[in-house]
Amino acid sequence: MIIGKVSGAIHSTINHQFYEGKRLLVVDYLDKKGEPTGEYVIAIDTVDAGAGETVLLIDEGNSARQIVGDSMAPLRSIIVGIIDDIHCE
């Protein structure tokens, strides 16, 4: 799992049928100190995260498909938690 920060949303009307009605968020990857690494990913949201929030992200296909309960979904990145605080030496 990866730490990320939601930096915005993407709107799309013409898309694959699985993505009908799904929220798509732009998530910046963070390092352990909370600094952006420069990488980003577009992920679907399961926890009602909003822009500016630090989130927990899965970027692995089988785990993501297990969460949405659809073994044929063309899906890899999914937000599974909202992070309150990170303590790291």
Add this chain to the structure above:
Amino acid sequence: MHLGRIMGTLTPCVVYKGLEGMPMLIVQPLDKLCQKKGNPFIAVDPIRMCGKDELVYYESSREAALACDPWFVPVDHAVIGIVDDVNLIKMDENQRIEEVK
């Protein structure tokens, strides 16, 4: 998924079984501010709606093949949808949200 810009189309004359009639596009990967990042690649278009210069989002690796019908095809990038709007924020020094375009 990442953002990409359609640069053109590609028409193969012979393809592997299962890929007949599947549109193929040349896609330039972009960063979140829609600036070019990396080298272009070929992606299939299972939604069959994409045209040149369109802003899209694409999926890579095995998930790309799952977007196709039939799904067990040799594909490593697939366009999933057309982007209408990218709405980004940025934090100022007081951690307040500023909108950027």
